[in-house]
Amino acid sequence: MDDKERIELIDLAERHWRHQEEERKEEVGIGWWMATFLVVGTIVEYVIAISVDWNLPIMVFINIAEAAAIMIYFMHLPKIFGGHTGEED
Amino acid sequence: MTVHEAAIPVPHAAHPEEANRPQMNRLGLWLFFLSETFLFAALASARFYLAGADRPEHLNQALGLGITSILLLSSFFAYRAEVAMAHGRRREFFKFILGTIFLGVLFAGGVAYEWATAEFSASEPYGTAFFTMTGLHASHVISGVAILALVTLHAAKGHFSPDSYWGVEAGIKYWHFVDVVWVFFYPILYLISI
Numbered sequence: 001m002d003d004k005e006r007i008e009l010i011d012l013a014e015r016h017w018r019h020q021e022e023e024r025k026e027e028v029g030i031g032w033w034m035a036t037f038l039v040v041g042t043i044v045e046y047v048i049a050i051s052v053d054w055n056l057p058i059m060v061f062i063n064i065a066e067a068a069a070i071m072i073y074f075m076h077l078p079k080i081f082g083g084h085t086g087e088e089d
Numbered sequence: 090m091t092v093h094e095a096a097i098p099v100p101h102a103a104h105p106e107e108a109n110r111p112q113m114n115r116l117g118l119w120l121f122f123l124s125e126t127f128l129f130a131a132l133a134s135a136r137f138y139l140a141g142a143d144r145p146e147h148l149n150q151a152l153g154l155g156i157t158s159i160l161l162l163s164s165f166f167a168y169r170a171e172v173a174m175a176h177g178r179r180r181e182f183f184k185f186i187l188g189t190i191f192l193g194v195l196f197a198g199g200v201a202y203e204w205a206t207a208e209f210s211a212s213e214p215y216g217t218a219f220f221t222m223t224g225l226h227a228s229h230v231i232s233g234v235a236i237l238a239l240v241t242l243h244a245a246k247g248h249f250s251p252d253s254y255w256g257v258e259a260g261i262k263y264w265h266f267v268d269v270v271w272v273f274f275y276p277i278l279y280l281i282s283i
Contacts, residue, residue, distance in 0.1 A: 020176060023176075024172060024175075024176045027172045027175075028169070028172060031165055031168050031169055031172065034165065034168070035161070035162065035165040038161040038164070038165075039158060039161060039162070042154065042157050042158060042161060042275075043154070045276060045280060046150070046154045046280065048280075049150075049276070049279070049280035049281075049282070050150070053282055054282065054283065055280070055281065055282055056142075056281055056282070056283050059276045059280060059281050062276075063272055063273055063276055066272045067269045067272045067273065070164060070265055070268060070269050070272070071265075071269060073168075074164055074167075074168045074265045075262050075265045075266070075269075077119075079115075080112075080115050080116060080119055
């Protein structure tokens, strides 16, 4: 391997590492947004439950939204037929 | 072969059928979740069949909110553990997976406390639904804790890497599924009024 190829390889590794780090930060950000959404959603539904008598439609809406968010962002449902997480080589 | 070509592995050249395994694993897991969903949905409908929309006056709603928050937080911890494993951050992985296990045990403890202090009996229509639903769900939480403990043990032995961590992904997906079930059970048991 000559110097040019070596520099190219180091550059490629650096770019790959930077890309991975950006991806990780984005994923961590999604996690924080989700945690906030779920906790706020749960508190909101609790407040609604103790203050509104006929709360079924609101409860259904909040809970479907929460469950969908968990399945999409935490369980990666859209990647079921082609995701990259945890693939075996 | 250029450097760029060398950086891209040619997967499963010897066994082409192996290339589909991750997708097949995921599909199988989701089909399992679907079958479990029918079981939990049957219990949820039984709650309304047995007790209508009624719930006891002295239901401990604050405890319900507390254990729900704990379980939702545990899902966040589980997600962070998976992200950490995907990026090869082993120390972070162990921190978050152990946090998830701790919160799971705390949730199960909360349910046990609820059972011990409930001011209704299993012979009442609501009580029948409550103890059956929370009991079945808690058994899933306990099995989830056992699965995550097994995953942690395997990870400690170095069985997973950022390129291959299906065991971690499957265990954590199961944990999220148990969380999704509780997202519906919590309002059905504690909050809904018609």
